Amino acid sequence: MKVRRLQPDKPCHRPRDSLFSWSSGFDNFTGFVNWGFLLLGIGGVRLLLENFIKYGIRVDPWQWFLFLSGKNDGGEEYPSLLLICYSTVPVGLCLLIEKGLSVDIIAHGTGMVFHVINLVVMVLMPMVVIHVKDSGFSLVGAMYVCTLYAMLFLKLWSYIQVNMWCRLSSRKKTTQGRMRRQLSYNNLQSSGIQQSANDVSDFEHETNDCGNSLVQYPDNLSLGDLYYYILAPTLCYELNFPRTQRIRKRFLIKRILEVVVGCQVVMSLFQQWMIPSVKNSLIPFSNMDVAKASERLLKLAIPNHLVWLCFFYLTFHSSLNLLGELLHFADRNFYSDWWNANNIDTFWRAWNKPVHRWAVRHLYIPIVEMGYSKTTASLTVFFISAFFHEYLVSVPLRTFKIWAFMGMMGQIPLSVLSKMAERYCGPRWGNIVVWASLIIGQPLCIMMYYHDYVVTHFGETLIEDYSMV
Amino acid sequence: MKVRRLQPDKPCHRPRDSLFSWSSGFDNFTGFVNWGFLLLGIGGVRLLLENFIKYGIRVDPWQWFLFLSGKNDGGEEYPSLLLICYSTVPVGLCLLIEKGLSVDIIAHGTGMVFHVINLVVMVLMPMVVIHVKDSGFSLVGAMYVCTLYAMLFLKLWSYIQVNMWCRLSSRKKTTQGRMRRQLSYNNLQSSGIQQSANDVSDFEHETNDCGNSLVQYPDNLSLGDLYYYILAPTLCYELNFPRTQRIRKRFLIKRILEVVVGCQVVMSLFQQWMIPSVKNSLIPFSNMDVAKASERLLKLAIPNHLVWLCFFYLTFHSSLNLLGELLHFADRNFYSDWWNANNIDTFWRAWNKPVHRWAVRHLYIPIVEMGYSKTTASLTVFFISAFFHEYLVSVPLRTFKIWAFMGMMGQIPLSVLSKMAERYCGPRWGNIVVWASLIIGQPLCIMMYYHDYVVTHFGETLIEDYSMV
Numbered sequence: 001m002k003v004r005r006l007q008p009d010k011p012c013h014r015p016r017d018s019l020f021s022w023s024s025g026f027d028n029f030t031g032f033v034n035w036g037f038l039l040l041g042i043g044g045v046r047l048l049l050e051n052f053i054k055y056g057i058r059v060d061p062w063q064w065f066l067f068l069s070g071k072n073d074g075g076e077e078y079p080s081l082l083l084i085c086y087s088t089v090p091v092g093l094c095l096l097i098e099k100g101l102s103v104d105i106i107a108h109g110t111g112m113v114f115h116v117i118n119l120v121v122m123v124l125m126p127m128v129v130i131h132v133k134d135s136g137f138s139l140v141g142a143m144y145v146c147t148l149y150a151m152l153f154l155k156l157w158s159y160i161q162v163n164m165w166c167r168l169s170s171r172k173k174t175t176q177g178r179m180r181r182q183l184s185y186n187n188l189q190s191s192g193i194q195q196s197a198n199d200v201s202d203f204e205h206e207t208n209d210c211g212n213s214l215v216q217y218p219d220n221l222s223l224g225d226l227y228y229y230i231l232a233p234t235l236c237y238e239l240n241f242p243r244t245q246r247i248r249k250r251f252l253i254k255r256i257l258e259v260v261v262g263c264q265v266v267m268s269l270f271q272q273w274m275i276p277s278v279k280n281s282l283i284p285f286s287n288m289d290v291a292k293a294s295e296r297l298l299k300l301a302i303p304n305h306l307v308w309l310c311f312f313y314l315t316f317h318s319s320l321n322l323l324g325e326l327l328h329f330a331d332r333n334f335y336s337d338w339w340n341a342n343n344i345d346t347f348w349r350a351w352n353k354p355v356h357r358w359a360v361r362h363l364y365i366p367i368v369e370m371g372y373s374k375t376t377a378s379l380t381v382f383f384i385s386a387f388f389h390e391y392l393v394s395v396p397l398r399t400f401k402i403w404a405f406m407g408m409m410g411q412i413p414l415s416v417l418s419k420m421a422e423r424y425c426g427p428r429w430g431n432i433v434v435w436a437s438l439i440i441g442q443p444l445c446i447m448m449y450y451h452d453y454v455v456t457h458f459g460e461t462l463i464e465d466y467s468m469v
Numbered sequence: 470m471k472v473r474r475l476q477p478d479k480p481c482h483r484p485r486d487s488l489f490s491w492s493s494g495f496d497n498f499t500g501f502v503n504w505g506f507l508l509l510g511i512g513g514v515r516l517l518l519e520n521f522i523k524y525g526i527r528v529d530p531w532q533w534f535l536f537l538s539g540k541n542d543g544g545e546e547y548p549s550l551l552l553i554c555y556s557t558v559p560v561g562l563c564l565l566i567e568k569g570l571s572v573d574i575i576a577h578g579t580g581m582v583f584h585v586i587n588l589v590v591m592v593l594m595p596m597v598v599i600h601v602k603d604s605g606f607s608l609v610g611a612m613y614v615c616t617l618y619a620m621l622f623l624k625l626w627s628y629i630q631v632n633m634w635c636r637l638s639s640r641k642k643t644t645q646g647r648m649r650r651q652l653s654y655n656n657l658q659s660s661g662i663q664q665s666a667n668d669v670s671d672f673e674h675e676t677n678d679c680g681n682s683l684v685q686y687p688d689n690l691s692l693g694d695l696y697y698y699i700l701a702p703t704l705c706y707e708l709n710f711p712r713t714q715r716i717r718k719r720f721l722i723k724r725i726l727e728v729v730v731g732c733q734v735v736m737s738l739f740q741q742w743m744i745p746s747v748k749n750s751l752i753p754f755s756n757m758d759v760a761k762a763s764e765r766l767l768k769l770a771i772p773n774h775l776v777w778l779c780f781f782y783l784t785f786h787s788s789l790n791l792l793g794e795l796l797h798f799a800d801r802n803f804y805s806d807w808w809n810a811n812n813i814d815t816f817w818r819a820w821n822k823p824v825h826r827w828a829v830r831h832l833y834i835p836i837v838e839m840g841y842s843k844t845t846a847s848l849t850v851f852f853i854s855a856f857f858h859e860y861l862v863s864v865p866l867r868t869f870k871i872w873a874f875m876g877m878m879g880q881i882p883l884s885v886l887s888k889m890a891e892r893y894c895g896p897r898w899g900n901i902v903v904w905a906s907l908i909i910g911q912p913l914c915i916m917m918y919y920h921d922y923v924v925t926h927f928g929e930t931l932i933e934d935y936s937m938v
């Protein structure tokens with residue numbers, strides 16, 4: 001090579017690969033993230049401008065309130081708001097039971113039975129209300145109330161379990177302490193040396209990084225502490241959450257802007273692109289026309305996927321960070337890098353960290369510690385997760401089909417497929433399978449639910465009428 | 470912190486940032502590249518499917534041939550094909566002049582004058598033909614012929630300059646050799662020791678990595694060598710290009726598929742999305758209606774940008790790699806990571822490596838070596854680049870406006886802006902300025918040219934007619 005470089009023609013070429021060729025090993029594509037945000041931002045600004053040219057300024061907070069209150073065109077009540085207010089009841093009951101347990105008014109077994117009854121009643125409440133109100137309850141209102149109740153269920157579960165751990169540990173400590181005191185009393189009698197200095201450390205208040213003393217078990221059982229936890233962006237209870245020192249103003253403003261602009265983008269995409277697409281695909285889907293149905297499905301896939309991406313960013317980055325900043329909550333690990341996931345399992349572990357952390361801490365590890373195998377624990381986590389997916393979709397839609405449950409079950413062969421792709425074709429292909437399942441799988445589920453929703457609520461005739469046209 | 474971890478509530482939170490927050494320092498977004506390709510792939514498949522459902526199979530190579538031959542609806546000839554065939558004449562002349570120079574039939578000064586005349590006539594040829602044929606020449610045909618001629622100009626410039634370097638160097642060598650031989654003859658006479666062994670090394674054939682001997686100066690002046698260089702994906706001539714050992718079949722097939730599918734995607738985006746968008750924005754643009762014109766501009770920005778990205782990938786990755794693979798050409802450095810560029814200068818250096826390498830090797834360094842300052846050299850490169858941008862746009866459109874030239878001039882304030890953004894707001898903002906100028910700047914130029922093209926070729930009346938409607 002050196003000889004070549006000394007030639008009089010000043011050589012400037014040497015053997016090397018293009019950066020997009022996998023063989024080049026190049027992997028710095030950070031610039032494309034800025035690009036993605038910029039494109040979404042430009043798209044958002046254009047939609048706002050178009051809307052402004054057409055209609056002028058039409059921001060109406062009252063419409064938003066109606067939308068979120070769950071009031072339907074026909075209804076006269078605000079069922080979502082009522083259900084949110086009602087949620088204070090199971091929360092208060094839960095705290096009362098814990099108080100009773102902490103001062104030994106209620107026995108452990110009885111307390112647990114109370115807790116289970118309280119939680120089950122809570123989870124069933126939206127199902128009953130939605131069934132009773134039926135058409136007096138808007139779809140979006142019903143959907144987010146179900147999400148709130150599901151979250152509350154997981155949060156209270158964690159609260160109860162953590163308090164139980166603390167209670168068991170403090171009982172053990174006091175028993176040990178009593179035994180040790182007895183021992184030192186004996187020593188004192190025999191040798192006359194005062195040894196109780198050791199015991200002081202057991203009851204001394206431990207401090208955190210900031211020098212504040214850590215809250216110890218029964219002191220945490222207050223309504224303020226419980227509501228801080230319920231508002232905080234986590235599903236795992238702790239007595240002493242890591243806290244930030246101050247609220248960063250610029251950070252806060254950025255997140256607020258993201259939520260405001262992002263919601264507009266999602267709603268525009270939804271109304272202008274997804275809804276017509278879903279409606280148009282009803283007939284080919286119903287007639288099992290494979291070529292047309294696939295074409296429709298692929299057409300739906302792109303706006304649906306963009307909506308999902310925006311939704312992910314708005315929920316897991318903007319909103320949870322906004323909440324965390326306001327509440328001085330320091331742990332912002334709401335998602336890890338699922339976009340690089342090489343198989344479905346990694347993806348499920350990475351995209352929703354709060355739920356994943358809850359499942360590991362409050363379901364998987366306890367089951368393993370109870371002596372069951374890891375497979376049993378994994379399967380339990382999987383089935384409970386499938387149940388909640390079904391709960392979040394079927395209850396608001398009032399169609400008790402099991403597509404969401406089947407979708408979750410479909411993750412098992414997909415996981416095998418993605419792992420095979422990873423092993424035999426390289427990690428890039430595993431990643432491509434994960435992305436493809438996201439992009440194609442979701443619109444497929446949406447089409448199935450929409451089809452069933454239309455058939456259940458408007459009957460087969462509507463579809464037949466459509467086919468005639 | 471350790472104290473906290475030992476608490477009985479099994480803490481699982483710790484202070485940390487979300488990955489999308491810049492403060493987290495996370496930068497592995499490789500998965501999004503797979504995502505981008507997958508989305509484009511899905512979009513392409515859907516378009517093909519839609520097209521197939523509507524029209525059946527309609528691949529017509531004859532239409533492609535007509536399209537590329539430059540034949541217009543009215544015309545009866547194939548002007549692009551004729552111009553491509555004609556291009557062999559300046560290439561042949563160039564080789565003849567070089568041959569003459571190498572055997573000292575033509576003096577250095579005269580040869581250079583011949584070369585300059587030959588190249589200038591070559592570059593003017595498409596301008597004249599397009600002007601004479603006028604409406605008998607399709608826009609696309611004219612555009613790619615101009616590109617071919619511009620490339621040929623740069624390639625022959627490099628060829629001539631490299632041969633000149635070799636000639637000068639071999640003359641120096643022979644002169645030195647003659648002097649040294651004279652010297653050693655004298656030594657031999659005085660000391661009787663044979664010293665001519667040194668000289669042998671000067672004429673010994675040097676070998677490259679594969680053990681093949683390197684081609685030396687006058688041996689390279691053959692039509693085969695020249696045409697290999699003209700077909701090879703580079704603008705910089707060398708006597709001994711780095712070569713690959715074999716053609717990778719899978720690599721070749723992938724690149725061919727990319728070119729075939731990619732062309733479909735680009736053409737569909739162009740026809741179904743860009744052309745209506747450009748036509749719709751003509752009126753607001755002509756009436757200087759700022760709000761409507763910006764809305765149109767942003768609407769045009771996204772498809773235009775997608776077309777540009779596809780075009781970039783198809784040209785600089787798929788096509789050039791395909792060509793390189795077929796020709797055993799080993800240096801595939803056709804672009805570097807412009808997507809991470811933090812200022813406009815870096816972007817221009819990175820996105821089109823063949824032209825950048827040519828400009829540095831054959832313009833910038835020679836000018837600096839001639840004793841001029843680096844600023845003069847940079848400005849010369851900049852102006853020649855601006856000239857060629859204007860040439861590639863104005864000649865095919867037959868509107869000698871200077872928007873492309875102005876666009877290039879606009880790079881100077883943009884460069885300052887992006888460097889200020891990089892320095893004062895961090896490199897991310899520099900990168901965002903670069904992306905924004907790409908996304909917004911291009912459709913602005915396109916709108917200006919389209920507006921002028923319509924005014925020049927169809928008159929103001931058309932626009933007024935439109936405005937009435």
